Amino acid sequence: MAASSHRRSLRSRRTLVVSAAVVAAGVGAGVVVMNANAGTVDLYHQTLAAKDGWASSGTGTTGGTKADAAHTFTVSTRAQLVKALGSASDTTPRIIKIKGTIDANTDDAGKKLTCASYAAGTGYSLSAYLKAYDPATYGRSKLPSGTQEKARAAAQTKQAKNIVFKVPANTTVVGVAGTNAGISGGMLQIQSVDNVIVRNLNFSATEDCFPQWDPTDGDDGNWNSNYDSVTLRGATHVWADHNSFTDAAHFDSANPKYYGREYQIHDGALDITKSSDLVTVSRNQFTNHDKTMLIGSSDSEPSGKLRVSIHHNIWKGIVQRAPLARVGQVHIYNNYYDVTTLNGYATQYSINSRAKAQVIAENNYWRLPTGGKVAKLLSGDGTGSVKGSGNLVNGTVTDLVAAYNAASSKDLKTTVNWTATLTAGLETSAKNLPTSLAATTGAGVLK
Structure with a gap:
C-alpha cells in the first residue's frame, strides 16, 4: 500500500474520496485522492505506508519523494532513462516518470538493436559455439573455455551495457498513468x-x-x-508495487533445444539476492515465467538479512520460485496463485523454503486445476520452514505443509523463529482474493 509523504496510515487514507469498487477490494494505494489538510496525493510522491511489510522497517521507504525540480524527470526513450538515472553512486533524491514503453534494445539515437548487433565484432556465432562445446567431443566435466566462450562473454557484455539500468539510492521509478508505461528487454539493477x-x-x-x-x-x-527484469543485489528498503512481469511476447515454449536442453533466454522476473534486506513486494502481477523470484542467491548467504514481505500479488502461469526463499524471514500473505498451465508454463511448485529460510505463508488462495496435487504447491530441502494458516485451495482451507510433508522425504518445518508484525492491509480471509486482486494489481491500475 502507498501513503503520503506525511506517513498517513492506510486506515486514515481510506476515509478519503476513493471509488466504491476500490474500497470494496481493500485497496487505497495509487488512487489520486483529496485530503483537506494535505492537498492532492500524487502517484509520484507516494511512499510506503507505516507497517506495510519489511520495507517499512526502520527508516522506511520513501524513494525520491524529496526530489527537487532539477531531479524530477519524465522519460520515454532508453537514452533519456540512462541520463535521468545518472550515476549509481549519486544519492540525490530523484523521481523518474516513465511515459510509454521504453525499448532497452535501442541505441542512443533510438535505432533498434538485435542480438546480431551485440555479436558484431566479437567473433561469436551460435553455430560455432555449439560446435566447440558439443558434449560428445568437449565432454561434460568443465565449463566452456577458449575462443568461442570468450566471444560469447564479450557479446553478452555489449548487451549488458545497453540493457542494464543501474538505479541509485533515494529513487522512485514510476510509470505515467494511461501510457502503458514500462521497459521492454531491459533490467533495473x-x-x-x-x-x-x-x-x-x-x-x-x-x-x-x-x-x-x-x-x-x-x-x-x-x-x-543473465538478466532479471528487476534485480536486487545487496539493496535495502525497496518497495516494488503495482508492476506487471511477463516473458511476452517470446514464451519459453518457443525456445529451441541444443544438446538436448532448452536454450533458456530468460532468468528471473524479480530477484532479491546478495543479502538484500527490508523489501516489500505488493500488488504485482507475475505471469508466463519460469524462475520468477529468487530470495537469496546461495545456501551459504549469511543470516540476518533477506527479510521480505510479499503480499496481494497474482501469480499465473508461473513454473517455480513464487518465491524460492533462502536464509531470511519471508512473509507471504494475501496472494493469489493460479497454477493452471498457461501458454505452456506448467507449475512445478509455488513456494520453496530452503537453506533454513523462515517463511510465514498465510491467507493465500490457490486455484488448483482438476488433477492437480496439493502436495506439489510447496517445496523444500528439509531445512526450511513454512508456518502456514488460512490458506485456501479452490476455496477450502488447506494445510499445505501437511500435504507436502506426507508426500516428501524432506519435510518442511512448521515453526519459525520470528513473529510478523509489519502487516498493514493484511486480510484475514483469502476468499475474495481471486476477484479483488484481478482488478487491483499490476501496472496500469494506479492513476
Whole structure:
C-alpha cells in the first residue's frame, strides 16, 4: 500500500474520496485522492505506508519523494532513462516518470538493436559455439573455455551495457498513468543502494541473447541466462508495487533445444539476492515465467538479512520460485496463485523454503486445476520452514505443509523463529482474493 509523504496510515487514507469498487477490494494505494489538510496525493510522491511489510522497517521507504525540480524527470526513450538515472553512486533524491514503453534494445539515437548487433565484432556465432562445446567431443566435466566462450562473454557484455539500468539510492521509478508505461528487454539493477521505489511499470521480454552452456549444471547440463527484469543485489528498503512481469511476447515454449536442453533466454522476473534486506513486494502481477523470484542467491548467504514481505500479488502461469526463499524471514500473505498451465508454463511448485529460510505463508488462495496435487504447491530441502494458516485451495482451507510433508522425504518445518508484525492491509480471509486482486494489481491500475 502507498501513503503520503506525511506517513498517513492506510486506515486514515481510506476515509478519503476513493471509488466504491476500490474500497470494496481493500485497496487505497495509487488512487489520486483529496485530503483537506494535505492537498492532492500524487502517484509520484507516494511512499510506503507505516507497517506495510519489511520495507517499512526502520527508516522506511520513501524513494525520491524529496526530489527537487532539477531531479524530477519524465522519460520515454532508453537514452533519456540512462541520463535521468545518472550515476549509481549519486544519492540525490530523484523521481523518474516513465511515459510509454521504453525499448532497452535501442541505441542512443533510438535505432533498434538485435542480438546480431551485440555479436558484431566479437567473433561469436551460435553455430560455432555449439560446435566447440558439443558434449560428445568437449565432454561434460568443465565449463566452456577458449575462443568461442570468450566471444560469447564479450557479446553478452555489449548487451549488458545497453540493457542494464543501474538505479541509485533515494529513487522512485514510476510509470505515467494511461501510457502503458514500462521497459521492454531491459533490467533495473538495484545494487548496494538504499531506499528505492519501483511502481506502475510493465516489464516484458527481458532476454539474454547469449546464454552460457554449463554441462555441470544438473545431470544433463543447462543453458543459463543473465538478466532479471528487476534485480536486487545487496539493496535495502525497496518497495516494488503495482508492476506487471511477463516473458511476452517470446514464451519459453518457443525456445529451441541444443544438446538436448532448452536454450533458456530468460532468468528471473524479480530477484532479491546478495543479502538484500527490508523489501516489500505488493500488488504485482507475475505471469508466463519460469524462475520468477529468487530470495537469496546461495545456501551459504549469511543470516540476518533477506527479510521480505510479499503480499496481494497474482501469480499465473508461473513454473517455480513464487518465491524460492533462502536464509531470511519471508512473509507471504494475501496472494493469489493460479497454477493452471498457461501458454505452456506448467507449475512445478509455488513456494520453496530452503537453506533454513523462515517463511510465514498465510491467507493465500490457490486455484488448483482438476488433477492437480496439493502436495506439489510447496517445496523444500528439509531445512526450511513454512508456518502456514488460512490458506485456501479452490476455496477450502488447506494445510499445505501437511500435504507436502506426507508426500516428501524432506519435510518442511512448521515453526519459525520470528513473529510478523509489519502487516498493514493484511486480510484475514483469502476468499475474495481471486476477484479483488484481478482488478487491483499490476501496472496500469494506479492513476
